[in-house]
Amino acid sequence: MLLEIDNLDVDFKARRLTVNAAKSVSLHVEAGEVLGLVGESGAGKSTIGNAIIDLLEPPGQVSDGSIRFNGEELRGKDEDAMRHIRGDRIGMIFQDPQTSLNPLLRIGEQLVETIQKTKRVSQAQAQQNAIELLESVGITEAKARMRSYPHEFSGGMRQRVVIALALAGDPDLIIADEPTTALDVSVQAQILDLIRGLCKTRNLGVIIVTHDIGVIANIADRVAVMYRGNIVETGDVKQILGDPQHEYTKSLISAVPPADKRLHRFASVDYIDGTGDATANTMQRIDINTHWLGKQSQLQQTHIDKDNKAPAIEVSDLSLSFKLQGAILKRNRRMLKAVDCISFAIAQGESFGLVGESGSGKSTVARLIAGLHKPDAGSVEILGQSVLGSQKDPLVKAARLNLQMIFQDPYSSLNARLRVLDIVAEPIRFYKTSDNEKHTRQIVKDLLDHVGLGADAALRYPHEFSGGQRQRISIARALASRPRVLICDEPTSALDVSIQAQILNLLKDLQEELGLTLLFISHDLPVIRQMCDRVAVMRHGAICEIAETETLFESPQHEYSQHLLKLMPRMDVFG
Amino acid sequence: MLAYILRRLGQSVLVMAVVSLISFSLFNFVGDPVNNMVGQEATREDRVKIYQELGLDDPIFTQYFRFVGNAVRGEFGLSYRSKRPVDELIKERLPATLELVLVSAVIALVFGIVAGVYTGIRRDGWLSKFILSSSLVGVSLPTFIIGIGLIYLFAVTLRWLPSSGRAGIVDLGWWRTSFLTLDGWRSIILPAITLSLFQLTMILRLVRSEMLEVMQTDYIKFARARGLSERAINFTHALKNTLVPVITIIGLNIGALIAFSVITETVFQWPGTGLMFIQAVDFADVPIMAAYLCFVALVFVVVNLIVDLLYVFIDPRIRITGR
Structure with missing residues (x-):
């Protein structure tokens, strides 16, 4: 037995209350085995990883239980002894390769330093070892790359360097904390392959901590499912994913959008042990036919005909370049073509998906349509009205009023100093679309009710809400201008899978009810399949393929679409 | 990298030009320099003579360029008080x-x-x-x-x-x-x-x-x-x-x-x-004040130039972007 954890309790003592981040957790890992530790945010999975190498953030501390590594008790070892365990015998890989390397030291320096510390060899020998290590994690021209700084590597390459650093001391156990969460799907597949390969060739024990069941399905031999500090179920990966026993595991798995078939609604995670928020049940619906939300404003009525059959969004030959390096002479400037001659049209009431890896320009397209960037060339029409003209033009204003956006990060997209009431009321007050202040407040309360938050939320501040609740506030704010088109830029990628299911269901409901048109941007193919009627695949600022969603998933035409689909994490093998 | 240094140097020269303009204007704003130099009993002719000797009847631009030309060579004239350079x-x-x-x-x-x-x-x-x-x-x-x-x-x-x-x-x-x-x-x-x-x-x-x-x-x-x-x-x-x-x-x-x-x-x-x-x-000793002003500005400019170059030395990310 390489690692054996028995009845581990981890507490975070705050001034008044003590939070039990882990409650009698028992785990074990064998050499040559990958254990997946899966759970949603706040489940305590990272805490376990940090507790093993005694790097808990204060005030966290292990209050009970034992951690035996190769039969040796790690609990109660002093700092000096632990330092010889860390790196030498247990390696750690962190989530974000952008931040886990020291930006001011060459990667060679960082490797050599670590090798010398763990192996006590000469400088030249350490240099040699470092080159071999880099080669073993798949970095070509390792000798030359030793002199590079971290910022000269791409995200995936950096994660390889991080893995090389974790392997520097020839450890027996690797703890990987969300090692691929910050990476694109194609890079994720490579890194997972690498970890899996290293596990087998070096006979390592690996603990992968992740929230992503797809990752677990791809790499783990065994799984432990965590929920609120408890391990609710552990066992063989095929058994857990194929035939889960515990209620929580079942609902967690059912909340993952299936890649292979389209469902009408997402199954939501309803296993909440009595303490969860029951907002979904107390939700009060408003009648769209009679309510303010269902009517059109003066501005919208006068300028955009209700029977208007023009496409909701039509862009043609849209281009935008960013300046990478300025210069006086035009030929010396280095430009990045973020969006390169893109054309598509979205019919009213349609859900249109835009999918691609990071840097493909999909968010830039959204920002161009929303008017947050000005295009270099091309046109943008909303409901048949060009919106690139003067913002004071009432026609442009009316068209803009019909388009709203929901952003990716629910934490930074709400002003922390405003009450929810003022956040949601802002579009109403800006466009003066309500009769009076009393009416505005009533509308805000109705909207908050409608998105499932409850009218009481109006008087609170954003920090009092969880990520999913904040995204509901964003949606309420977007609805407040009574738009006909919603742009959703990765609305759920910062959320847990169970919350994601709720938000996506809410969006679907609202779309049906209000006849909204959705431009849905995501890197997550299964989500796109569930949400969209048609999809455009983007790469390097250009569209590779536009197709009906089902057609794309069943028989992708473009080479790149096929490539993306092949890399998509699948769970159906266990289904 | 070379462009980065040249740009920084260009900015430094600009700063020095502005400072020299300010210290030059000291001569014209802080009292009448001739009054400061001659005694109570000087005649009107004496004053005009000194006025011409100092070149104070030249156009203001000529005077300024003369000041800058001298300043570059480190010459700021005589102290009013001690009569030494x-x-x-x-x-x-x-x-x-x-x-x-x-x-x-x-x-x-x-x-x-x-x-x-x-x-x-x-x-x-x-x-x-x-x-x-x-x-x-x-x-x-x-x-x-x-x-x-x-x-x-x-x-x-x-x-x-x-x-x-x-x-x-x-x-x-x-x-x-x-x-x-x-x-x-x-x-x-x-x-x-x-x-x-x-x-x-x-x-x-x-x-x-x-x-x-x-x-x-x-x-x-x-x-x-x-x-x-x-x-x-x-x-x-x-x-x-x-x-x-x-x-x-x-x-x-x-x-x-x-x-x-x-x-x-x-x-x-x-x-x-x-x-x-x-x-x-x-003592309203304008030449010393003007010289001191230029000197302090020079110190700031040189130190900041060194700092900018040190950044590049410490942080490799600046080398790429060149700012």
């Missing part, structure tokens, strides 16, 4: 100021960085708390109070150190130094401490807050997880990352030390450029 006076006084600034900068840097790193790492130790609270005294008390306090304690009461002046000077021909004798060191120590206290506090607090921030980063956590020693983490990984903002402040401060050693030099009667400047203000 200004550049000679400055050269005579400069070693005293530069030595004072050097000693106080070393004190501020060494103690500031060491104490900053210490208080950043041992956040809750009693020594950290003591250092932090006593450093508040350093910022809040004005320099002259600290100077007078030190004189009272070490010169008047304990009689360990001289109270004022610069003693034990050795003339090297091109430089008059007080570093070579014990007396010289004894006389420099109090003014240097007085001058350094404010900078020391600033550096200490800056290094501390940067350290606190850096210690929270993922790469420090990752370095810990690789089992690196505390010393390697604190002094190689963390300290280097705190340096970019620290160097900016240090650069500005060394300029400030030279420029504003005025008060300390007055309190300790230290025969440096600051004392000379104060005396020049007393």
Whole structure:
């Protein structure tokens, strides 16, 4: 037995209350085995990883239980002894390769330093070892790359360097904390392959901590499912994913959008042990036919005909370049073509998906349509009205009023100093679309009710809400201008899978009810399949393929679409 | 890289041009220069003659370019008071100021960085708390109070150190130094401490807050997880990352030390450029004031140029973007 954890309790003592981040957790890992530790945010999975190498953030501390590594008790070892365990015998890989390397030291320096510390060899020998290590994690021209700084590597390459650093001391156990969460799907597949390969060739024990069941399905031999500090179920990966026993595991798995078939609604995670928020049940619906939300404003009525059959969004030959390096002479400037001659049209009431890896320009397209960037060339029409003209033009204003956006990060997209009431009321007050202040407040309360938050939320501040609740506030704010088109830029990628299911269901409901048109941007193919009627695949600022969603998933035409689909994490093998 | 240096140099030249314009205008705004030079009994003809000799009847642009041309060669004319060339006076006084600034900068840097790193790492130790609270005294008390306090304690009461002046000077021909004798060191120590206290506090607090921030980063956590020693983490990984903002402040401060050693030099009667400047203000000695202004600007510009180049040396990311 390489690692054996028995009845581990981890507490975070705050001034008044003590939070039990882990409650009698028992785990074990064998050499040559990958254990997946899966759970949603706040489940305590990272805490376990940090507790093993005694790097808990204060005030966290292990209050009970034992951690035996190769039969040796790690609990109660002093700092000096632990330092010889860390790196030498247990390696750690962190989530974000952008931040886990020291930006001011060459990667060679960082490797050599670590090798010398763990192996006590000469400088030249350490240099040699470092080159071999880099080669073993798949970095070509390792000798030359030793002199590079971290910022000269791409995200995936950096994660390889991080893995090389974790392997520097020839450890027996690797703890990987969300090692691929910050990476694109194609890079994720490579890194997972690498970890899996290293596990087998070096006979390592690996603990992968992740929230992503797809990752677990791809790499783990065994799984432990965590929920609120408890391990609710552990066992063989095929058994857990194929035939889960515990209620929580079942609902967690059912909340993952299936890649292979389209469902009408997402199954939501309803296993909440009595303490969860029951907002979904107390939700009060408003009648769209009679309510303010269902009517059109003066501005919208006068300028955009209700029977208007023009496409909701039509862009043609849209281009935008960013300046990478300025210069006086035009030929010396280095430009990045973020969006390169893109054309598509979205019919009213349609859900249109835009999918691609990071840097493909999909968010830039959204920002161009929303008017947050000005295009270099091309046109943008909303409901048949060009919106690139003067913002004071009432026609442009009316068209803009019909388009709203929901952003990716629910934490930074709400002003922390405003009450929810003022956040949601802002579009109403800006466009003066309500009769009076009393009416505005009533509308805000109705909207908050409608998105499932409850009218009481109006008087609170954003920090009092969880990520999913904040995204509901964003949606309420977007609805407040009574738009006909919603742009959703990765609305759920910062959320847990169970919350994601709720938000996506809410969006679907609202779309049906209000006849909204959705431009849905995501890197997550299964989500796109569930949400969209048609999809455009983007790469390097250009569209590779536009197709009906089902057609794309069943028989992708473009080479790149096929490539993306092949890399998509699948769970159906266990289904 | 070359373009980066050239751009910075171009900016420096621009700054110097503006400053020279300001110091040139001193001559025209701070009283009538001829009035300052001649006595009460000078006749009208005498005045006109001097007026012409000084070229004050030339167009203003000609006068300005003449001023700049002379200034580039280090000539700022004669002091109204002592009738000696200004550049000679400055050269005579400069070693005293530069030595004072050097000693106080070393004190501020060494103690500031060491104490900053210490208080950043041992956040809750009693020594950290003591250092932090006593450093508040350093910022809040004005320099002259600290100077007078030190004189009272070490010169008047304990009689360990001289109270004022610069003693034990050795003339090297091109430089008059007080570093070579014990007396010289004894006389420099109090003014240097007085001058350094404010900078020391600033550096200490800056290094501390940067350290606190850096210690929270993922790469420090990752370095810990690789089992690196505390010393390697604190002094190689963390300290280097705190340096970019620290160097900016240090650069500005060394300029400030030279420029504003005025008060300390007055309190300790230290025969440096600051004392000379104060005396020049007393007598409306415009050539000295103008020259001093240009000199201080030059110091700031040169120090900042060095700082900018140091950034590139420390942080490889700046090399790529070239800013």
